[in-house]
Amino acid sequence: MTDQPNRETTEPTPQQEGFGPSPDKVHVPVLPQAVLEALPGGEVILLDGTVGAGGHAALLARRLTGRGRVIGLDRDPAMLELAARATHGLPVELVHASYTEAREVLAARGLTAIDGLLLDLGLSSDQLAWTHRGFSFQNDGPLDMRFDTTQGETAADLVAQLDAEQLADLFYRYGEERFSRRVARRIVEERRLAPILTTQRLATIVRRAIPGRRGPIDPATRVFQALRIAVNRELEHLEEFLGGMAELLKPGGRAAVISFHSLEDRKVKHAFRNDPRWTVITKKPIVATPEEVAANPRARSAKLRVAQR
Structure with a gap:
């Protein structure tokens, strides 16, 4: 960008x-x-x-x-x-x-x-409060995440284009997500069925991919952080x-x-x-x-x- x-x-x-x-x-x-x-x-x-x-x-x-x-x-x-x-x-x-x-x-x-x-x-x-920007999964919105909406690829673009290995690397490097490979594989499986275009759909996929009981931090948090960092090259x-x-x-x-x-x-x-x-x-x-x-x-x-x- x-x-x-x-x-x-x-x-x-x-x-x-x-x-x-x-x-x-x-x-x-x-x-x-x-x-x-x-x-x-x-x-x-x-x-x-x-x-x-x-x-x-x-x-x-x-x-x-x-x-x-x-x-x-x-x-x-x-x-x-x-x-x-x-x-x-x-x-x-x-x-x-x-x-x-x-x-x-x-x-x-x-x-x-x-x-x-x-x-x-x-x-x-x-x-975070603007659902149409896609930074938060608290409410449903388009999977965008760009700081500058006039240019660059969206989070939905990355989710659609990167292969499982690239997604796993992104989630681990920028989100420190220890289940990055499981999440990446599930995303690739789900996008074959239909494009992943909204925050709620991605959050649901991530939650289902991560094992164990849910703690105080939503399992989707680290994946969303990683995508935002990557989209904006922070x-x-x-x-x-x-x-x-x-x-x-x-x-x-x-x-x-x-x-x-x-x-x-x-x-x-x-x-x-x-x-x-x-x-x-x-x-x-x-x-x-x-x-x-x-x-x-x-x-x-x-x-x-x-x-x-």
């Missing part, structure tokens, strides 16, 4: 593109106080590489002065629509682009380096960005990255620790307090790591 830099939010809205009406924002940003403490305020330029519904960007923008601003990027046009509402009247510029395109986005604005950047790698609660994008992230910052600039599963967190930890350009600020990742988890359960798996150029 090839991203196109500088696709501004003047592009067609989600309604015009056939996404259906966007619901009200339900996402609550995780670790808000820790993010504010990690990144500078005042007359600075900040990049929010995964702006989502705009929660973190709005918090950061309210501390800016003078010509300071936040440049917010996202691959999902529907999320940018929500971010525009959340940041209305604040010094925030929104751009339809992947964070891997940050260098091009900054260069187009005459910027060679910035004062701080944030990545929140989690899936938004809004995206780990490839993260690894690419981490390698050049220091070059985006001025000396003394800060980078803050929030991850939600071990595959991401390991990459962030190693990038900060193994690159001599970074001074690690968080020796251990910052996690949510019990009070925040009680108010926002999604925060329970969030880990924030911070480093300084």
Whole structure:
């Protein structure tokens, strides 16, 4: 999948593109106080590489002065629509682009380096709530899972095209699913009967393929995570960005990255620790307090790591 830099939010809205009406924002940003403490305020330029519904960007923008601003990027046009509402009247510029395109986005604005950047790698609660996007199996919807619905293969495409060995490898690598081969074989058997096009059908197939009693985590969770990561090339994008992230910052600039599963967190930890350009600020990742988890359960798996150029 090839991203196109500088696709501004003047592009067609989600309604015009056939996404259906966007619901009200339900996402609550995780670790808000820790993010504010990690990144500078005042007359600075900040990049929010995964702006989502705009929660973190709005918090950061309210501390800016003078010509300071936040440049917010996202691959999902529907999320940018929500971010525009959340940041209305604040010094925030929104751009339809992947964070891997940050260098091009900054260069187009005459910027060679910035004062701080944030990545929140989690899936938004809004995206999960939109059944027509196919991220969740709680309700039935098309098996899509693309962050950017204007391009790329869907999860249904991967389920239809990959052979059993490729599917098993995908589920094990990105979902750490120990029954990956059983699940992959069952999918191949079922798709011979009829295409697997919806979230509920795939979830049902996965549940039937995994033996044993069901625990607190739905058996389909790891397979859905793996497909979403593969569809959006999340780990490839993260690894690419981490390698050049220091070059985006001025000396003394800060980078803050929030991850939600071990595959991401390991990459962030190693990038900060193994690159001599970074001074690690968080020796251990910052996690949510019990009070925040009680108010926002999604925060329970969030880990924030911070480093300084």
